[in-house]
Amino acid sequence: MNELTPISQISFGTTDGKNEARNPNFESLFYDGGGYYRKLKEDPLKFLVIGRKGTGKTILVRYFQKILLKERNVCSKFIVAGDFTNEKLNNFDYMKVREEEREIFWRYVILKELASLVLKNESGFLNKKHISQLRNVDSDITLNLEQLIQENNESLGGSVDLKNTSIEAKESIKNISTYATGKYFNKIGELTESLMNVMKKAKKRYFLFFDDLDEIKLGSIQSNDGESSVIVLAKLLNDFVTALAYVNDKLLDIDSGSRIISTLRKDVAEQMQFYGNNINKIITDNGINITWFSTLIKSNPQQSDLGKLIIHKIKASVEEYKSIDDKKLFDIIFVRPRKKSNPFKFIVERGFGRPRDVIKYLDIVQDTFLDERRISYSMVRQVQSEYCSWFYSELRNEINILENSKSIVKTIDLIKKNGKVIFNYDGLTARRKLDEQEFTDIIDLKMDLKSLFILGAIGNHKKLKNNNPIIEYSYRDGANNPDFSNNFVVHQALRNYLSIGE
Structure with missing residues (x-):
């Protein structure tokens, strides 16, 4: 190899999994260092892909779908649930109907999508009778939601508010013919039975994928008094x-080989534990939990899965680099100056140990230094502020879903005003008292600091006698609770954004 390729020619990926999946080289760029694809492919019990934002949930299920479609007799559909459910939820007084009715609503959503996919793709004499029956049931059950709500109200005794229903819809409701069963629940059962009868005989396998569930517009759902958006979302996703x-x-019972798969944000999954008796069992038994945590991130990030991911993408992008040893290629691309940190380690330290952080940082480097062929320490430092602004926006998105979000944001303002990279709880409390009127929105400082610790925005800092401190971050070290007897340290990217030190 005589000449290096400009870094602008390397496809590191995008921060949005949907966009990355559109890349013509998506399959070659995909990296399964954690074995998550293998688990999803080989274990029919797995139907939830769980992980923090930016860990690659969407990329994993998109890759799985793409490989599936290469097989014979496989049909699939990808549903962005935020877009898909908004119209329905706008008309469904979700939080006012009984709990069992809300689950029936979701069964309806899932079964209808699966039935539509099956009817579109199934034919054949042997299954003709069951297909005809399914088509009749599917047509019969296709009600608009005003009708669905009315039947729920009459047959299940739910409390439903139809005061905003249009005059035309109310007239339509009056003319509904009563089902023989008299209950929408039984009609869902009939749809399930008819669908499974078809799928027992079907030669094809069917896969539905739900993604971006956390993007459902909660403003369209009327919450109970005093319930925050995170509680509403946790109940809905439960x-x-x-x-x-x-x-x-049901699909497993008939050995269909088909599955309905969904992504789920880790922070939302944790909130859901409070609102369902069996939800932890489902998440544990049926979930794949994506994490990129590795102790190597501290000392040798290039040997971690994140480092291997980037080397994989570099080799997949540039043909001439494929034959070069991984370590050698890493040292060629990421130039380490004397007495300075490796530029890749510098990048990793300013993220949450997620692919999204590293990829965004490298994208900014590429856009700024188009003709450069190597990535230096100086280059990554020069673009640090731009990256840290993006990092804070990402952090705010994760904070917004928390019940104490407004208080947390104000606590970040307090940390900025405190002006110290390393601080303790008592010192921050004293600083708050100096400007008590400015920080009245802080409801519970201890709770806010715990939330920021779990998010990774701050870590624990314990100074040892040899002056080599132990620094512990939740995303890196697996800790779930901060130690308030020790100091706190502000995350590298956040301290840069808040201008409170290097």
């Missing part, structure tokens, strides 16, 4: 996951 488990159990 119902969805319970219904998802129900449908997947």
Whole structure:
């Protein structure tokens, strides 16, 4: 190899999994260092892909779908649930109907999508009778949601508010013919039975994928008094996951080889634990938990899965680099100056140990230094501020889902005003008292610091006698609770954004 390729020619990927999946080289760029694809492919019990934002949930399920479609007799559909459910939820007084009705609603959503996919792709004399029956049931059950709500209200005794229903819809409701069963629940059962009868005989396998569940517009859902958006979302997704488990159990019972798969944000999954008796069991038994944590991130990030991911993408992008030893190629691309940190380690330290952070940083480097052929320490330092602004926006997105989000943001303002990279709880409390009127929105400082610790925005800092401190971050060291007897340290990227030190 005589000449290096400009770094602008390397495809590190994008921060949005949907966009990365559109890359013509998506399959060659995909890296399965953690074996998550293998688990999803080989274990029919796995139907939840769980992980923090930016860990690659969407990329994993998109890759799985792409490989599936290469097989014969496989049909699939990818559903961005935020877009898919908004119209329905706008008309469904979700939080006012009984809990069992809400799960039935989600069964309806899932079964209808699966039935539509099956009817579109199934034919054949042997299955003709069951297909005809399924088509009749599917047509019969296709009600608009005003009708669905009305039947729920009459047959299940739910409390439903139809005061905002249009005059035309109300007239339509009056003319509904009563089902022989008299209950929407039984009609869902009939749809399930008819669908499974078809799928027992079907030669094809069917896969539905739900993604971006956390992007459902909660403003369209009327919450109970005093409930925050995170509580509403946790309850809603609790119902969805319970219904998802129900449908997947039915598919397993008939040995169909089909599955309904969904992504789920880790922080949302943790909130869901408070609102469902069996949800932890489902998440544990049926979930794949994506994490990129490695002790190598501290000392040798190039040997961690994140480092291997980037080397994989570099080799997949440049033909001439494929034959070069990984370590040698890493040292060629990431130039380490004397007495300075490796530029890749510098990048990793300013993220949360996620692919999204590293890829965004490298994208900024590429856009700034188009003609450069290597990535230096000086280059990554020059673009640090631009990256850290993006990092804070990402952090705010994760904070917004928390019940104490407004208080947390104000606590970040307090940390900025405190002006110290390393601080303790008592010192921050004293600083708050100096400007008490400015920080009245802080409801519980201890709770806010715990939330920021779990997010990784701050870590624990313990100074030892040899002056070599132990620094512990939740995303890196697996800790779930901060030690308030020790100091706290502000994350590298956040301290840069807040201008409180290097």
